[in-house]
Amino acid sequence: MTDTSRSTSLRLLRRAAWAGATALALLAGAVTVWRANAPDGPPLVVVTGEADVRSAFALTDHTGRPVTEANFAGRWQLVFFGFTNCPDVCPTTLAYMASVLDLLGDRADQVAPLFITVDPARDTVPVMAEYVAAFHPRLVGLTGTEAQIAETARNFLVFYERMDEPSAPDGYLMAHAGYIYLMNPEGRFEAVFREERQPPEALAEEILMRVEKAKR
Numbered sequence: 001m002t003d004t005s006r007s008t009s010l011r012l013l014r015r016a017a018w019a020g021a022t023a024l025a026l027l028a029g030a031v032t033v034w035r036a037n038a039p040d041g042p043p044l045v046v047v048t049g050e051a052d053v054r055s056a057f058a059l060t061d062h063t064g065r066p067v068t069e070a071n072f073a074g075r076w077q078l079v080f081f082g083f084t085n086c087p088d089v090c091p092t093t094l095a096y097m098a099s100v101l102d103l104l105g106d107r108a109d110q111v112a113p114l115f116i117t118v119d120p121a122r123d124t125v126p127v128m129a130e131y132v133a134a135f136h137p138r139l140v141g142l143t144g145t146e147a148q149i150a151e152t153a154r155n156f157l158v159f160y161e162r163m164d165e166p167s168a169p170d171g172y173l174m175a176h177a178g179y180i181y182l183m184n185p186e187g188r189f190e191a192v193f194r195e196e197r198q199p200p201e202a203l204a205e206e207i208l209m210r211v212e213k214a215k216r
């Protein structure tokens with residue numbers, strides 16, 4: 001094995017490990033949400049702070065406006081974390097989210113699509129503005145300070161890490177998981193999806209089903 005292929009394998013393994021860590025954390029989060037919503041029996045108070053996936057942030061949108069989760073109150077959120085220099089997962093997933101928004105049609109206004117960078121050093125407001133515009137006019141890009149991004153990621157249980165990659169722009173990549181989060185209008189965790197697991201039609205349908213169910 002050459003040094004290059006070895007380091008590529010190690011990188012891929014590490015990326016898989018990040019994705020797995022997120023899946024485990026999300027599983028714990030999903031269990032917590034389910035138990036809290038169990039209709040019968042005594043209320044189950046589950047104290048699992050780290051499994052409490054929630055949309056909570058103080059960031060700057062791609063127009064330069066400071067925003068928090070309160071700016072999206074009452075709407076569902078479709079959230080994806082990534083970075084604009086991402087060679088693969090991010091562009092594919094954002095194009096997929098754009099298809100889902102188109103499929104939602106006029107009901108897309110019930111869903112706020114958010115792209116949150118894990119690479120705020122490079123993904124400044126103007127960079128985010130140009131990037132999100134390339135995918136969908138409704139897509140909101142969010143950036144902030146390193147600390148603001150770190151806190152946002154903690155609240156969503158998203159893991160990311162800077163990794164040296166000599167062939168990448170500026171010599172690094174950001175390892176991150178590829179989950180699309182669906183958060184309910186209270187900013188609580190509803191579900192996660194991966195782009196490759198279902199066609200955009202299926203995800204649009206799934207979202208509408210959950211939106212309608214929540215109204216009943």
Ligand code: NI
Pocket residue numbers: 082083086087088089090091176
């Ligand atoms: Ni990416």
